[in-house]
Amino acid sequence: MGALQSLPGQPQYADLAEKTGFSYDQIGVLHKRFNQLSHNEETLRRDHFNDIPDLACNPIRSQIIEAFFDRRNFRQNGEGTVDEIGFEQFLVVMSHFKPPSLHITDDQREKIRKEKLRFIFNMHDTDNDGTITLEEYRHVVEELLSLSETLEKNTAKSIADAAMLEVASISMGHMEPDEFYEGITFEHFLKVSTQKTTLKYYIE
Amino acid sequence: MEEFWEGALWALKIWLSMIISLIMIPAMFGFSLGISETYMNILVKTLEWATLKIQKANTDERTLKASASNGLIQREDGSMEKELEELRRSRPKPPVGGDFTLSDCFYFTRRGIESIVEDEVTQRFSSEELVSWNLLTRTNNDFQYISLRLTLVYGIGIFVRYCILAPLRMKFWLSEWVHVMCYRICARGLSATIHYHNRENKPQKGGICVANHTSPIDIVILCNDGCYAMVGQIHGGLMGVVQRAMVRSCPHVWFERAEMKDRHLVTKRLKDHVNDKTKLPILIFPEGTCVNNTSVMMFKKGSFEIGATIYPVAIKYDPQFGDAFWNSSKYSMINYLLRMMTSWALVCNVWYLPAMHQKEGEDAVQFANRVKSAIAHQGGLVDLQWDGGLKRAKVKESFKEQQQKQYSNMVVGDDSSGNSD
Numbered sequence: 001m002g003a004l005q006s007l008p009g010q011p012q013y014a015d016l017a018e019k020t021g022f023s024y025d026q027i028g029v030l031h032k033r034f035n036q037l038s039h040n041e042e043t044l045r046r047d048h049f050n051d052i053p054d055l056a057c058n059p060i061r062s063q064i065i066e067a068f069f070d071r072r073n074f075r076q077n078g079e080g081t082v083d084e085i086g087f088e089q090f091l092v093v094m095s096h097f098k099p100p101s102l103h104i105t106d107d108q109r110e111k112i113r114k115e116k117l118r119f120i121f122n123m124h125d126t127d128n129d130g131t132i133t134l135e136e137y138r139h140v141v142e143e144l145l146s147l148s149e150t151l152e153k154n155t156a157k158s159i160a161d162a163a164m165l166e167v168a169s170i171s172m173g174h175m176e177p178d179e180f181y182e183g184i185t186f187e188h189f190l191k192v193s194t195q196k197t198t199l200k201y202y203i204e
Numbered sequence: 205m206e207e208f209w210e211g212a213l214w215a216l217k218i219w220l221s222m223i224i225s226l227i228m229i230p231a232m233f234g235f236s237l238g239i240s241e242t243y244m245n246i247l248v249k250t251l252e253w254a255t256l257k258i259q260k261a262n263t264d265e266r267t268l269k270a271s272a273s274n275g276l277i278q279r280e281d282g283s284m285e286k287e288l289e290e291l292r293r294s295r296p297k298p299p300v301g302g303d304f305t306l307s308d309c310f311y312f313t314r315r316g317i318e319s320i321v322e323d324e325v326t327q328r329f330s331s332e333e334l335v336s337w338n339l340l341t342r343t344n345n346d347f348q349y350i351s352l353r354l355t356l357v358y359g360i361g362i363f364v365r366y367c368i369l370a371p372l373r374m375k376f377w378l379s380e381w382v383h384v385m386c387y388r389i390c391a392r393g394l395s396a397t398i399h400y401h402n403r404e405n406k407p408q409k410g411g412i413c414v415a416n417h418t419s420p421i422d423i424v425i426l427c428n429d430g431c432y433a434m435v436g437q438i439h440g441g442l443m444g445v446v447q448r449a450m451v452r453s454c455p456h457v458w459f460e461r462a463e464m465k466d467r468h469l470v471t472k473r474l475k476d477h478v479n480d481k482t483k484l485p486i487l488i489f490p491e492g493t494c495v496n497n498t499s500v501m502m503f504k505k506g507s508f509e510i511g512a513t514i515y516p517v518a519i520k521y522d523p524q525f526g527d528a529f530w531n532s533s534k535y536s537m538i539n540y541l542l543r544m545m546t547s548w549a550l551v552c553n554v555w556y557l558p559a560m561h562q563k564e565g566e567d568a569v570q571f572a573n574r575v576k577s578a579i580a581h582q583g584g585l586v587d588l589q590w591d592g593g594l595k596r597a598k599v600k601e602s603f604k605e606q607q608q609k610q611y612s613n614m615v616v617g618d619d620s621s622g623n624s625d
Binding site: 030033037049052054055057058059060061064094097120123124140144 | 607
């Protein structure tokens with residue numbers, strides 16, 4: 001108590017700033033937040049996220065929390081999940097939501113956009129097989145909508161089916177009657193999200 | 205050597221008698237020699253000077269961030285409907301099915317990440333980040349070496365606080381005399397300057413006094429100005445000793461924490477106390493826990509169900525002089541007392557608001573909210589819907605479902621045509 005703190009250690013942040021693109025100030029703030037959430041421990045676990053009241057109100061909180069522990073989001077081409085993360089991984093996952101800086105080329109912008117969409121895709125592809133199947137999609141719809149009396153299970157199901165159909169029609173064109181639509185792959189997902197205005201709000 | 209000790213002893217005696225005459229006697233009789241006031245003036249001037257120095261030294265670093273993560277979250281401040289509207293604008297409406305698309309998740313994901321970076325509730329339970337620095341290291345997280353003079357003042361300040369002020373105050377902490385005098389001495393001991401406003405609204409016998417809660421010192425502050433009966437849970441440790449001492453001078457209503465769960469028992473005991481018109485007004489803090497004095501949390505409805513007259517009181521501490529907030533899950537009582545005694549002073553404002561009664565057709569929750577708004581408005585605090593118990597427990601299920609309901613209304617509600625079976 002009462003220790004005279006100097007400015008945050010610059011060298012250790014330089015590495016992280018390089019990797020994630022956050023400024024030193026932002027990293028400092030996020031580090032404070034990390035410590036607050038993890039009660040000053042070294043690693044963050046799932047139950048630490050459950051302490052956030054605002055997050056508890058969010059319908060897709062479990063997917064958001066899972067996203068933090070999903071190796072695919074650590075930018076190291078890993079797979080599977082982990083049980084606890086350190087500050088570096090926390091920062092890497094957060095960096096997906098950083099708005100792109102203004103002076104970048106179109107190529108870079110495209111790359112960043114793809115990364116962000118990949119993040120969302122991973123969030124819904126819970127079994128890690130590269131496609132969002134009908135089951136997974138239904139699961140998302142149910143999470144988002146309330147299980148109250150205004151909505152029966154069937155309504156949720158039919159909404160999911162209809163949306164799935166729409167994606168199929170956009171990406172596959174005309175389908176034969178007995179063709180079965182496996183699931184939304186990442187390419188289809190990209191195609192569906194090509195509307196620039198849809199993503200403008202999210203990405204910038 | 206001997207002479208040195210004699211001299212020291214003699215100096216000590218003089219010092220003690222000076223203290224007694226200058227502090228205890230005026231405190232006992234309730235008048236002031238004006239020393240406190242001059243002390244406060246000097247303090248204010250010193251702090252202003254120190255703040256200016258710091259601000260001059262780093263003009264761009266000291267950007268006044270009300271929210272720590274200002275640079276991280278770009279708030280659009282739209283409601284759920286507005287933002288989802290925008291997300292969907294480009295897409296043509298689908299021929300079948302509800303108005304739903306996977307991209308709706310974007311909105312919720314973004315909100316989720318925002319709340320991970322910063323949320324309203326947790327903010328309220330950590331000490332307020334002060335804009336100016338009050339020469340206490342506790343409230344300044346980025347201490348920097350500004351100038352020799354400032355450091356010198358800071359050094360003198362430490363000396364003054366730890367060697368002179370603290371011993372003075374420790375003497376008075378355990379005095380146990382007539383109720384009001386006892387508290388008055390404590391208040392003087394803490395260099396507390398309290399401004400009471402609207403004294404004509406002071407709580408009367410047979411009523412319930414309701415106030416917002418920041419620290420156990422609230423009790424000292426209120427009791428300086430009148431006698432109250434307390435309701436609360438029995439603490440162990442030092443607090444327990446103080447509590448037992450207080451019980452001897454006035455009839456109070458103490459509960460075990462387990463008893464508090466039995467709401468009927470609590471209500472009955474309170475009712476009995478209130479109906480007896482000779483008994484002192486009961487002092488209750490309906491937030492249920494200490495909050496850091498920037499906002500008022502949800503009031504628990506128990507005290508509002510009794511049907512007695514409610515006298516609301518708003519207490520607001522001036523954060524310039526010392527942070528009075530007690531984070532009981534972080535600091536123990538002794539630690540907190542030590543911090544209180546070594547801060548500069550305690551300045552607070554107490555407003556007595558006009559009495560309120562439960563209106564016809566108003567239930568306890570609405571009444572509680574009405575009183576809470578009045579207190580928050582008067583004290584300049586933020587009126588929050590959140591439960592103070594969130595400091596320790598989790599959100600109730602009903603709040604979680606609210607977002608889901610709102611969203612499902614949007615999706616299902618405007619799906620009038622083509623809803624397949």
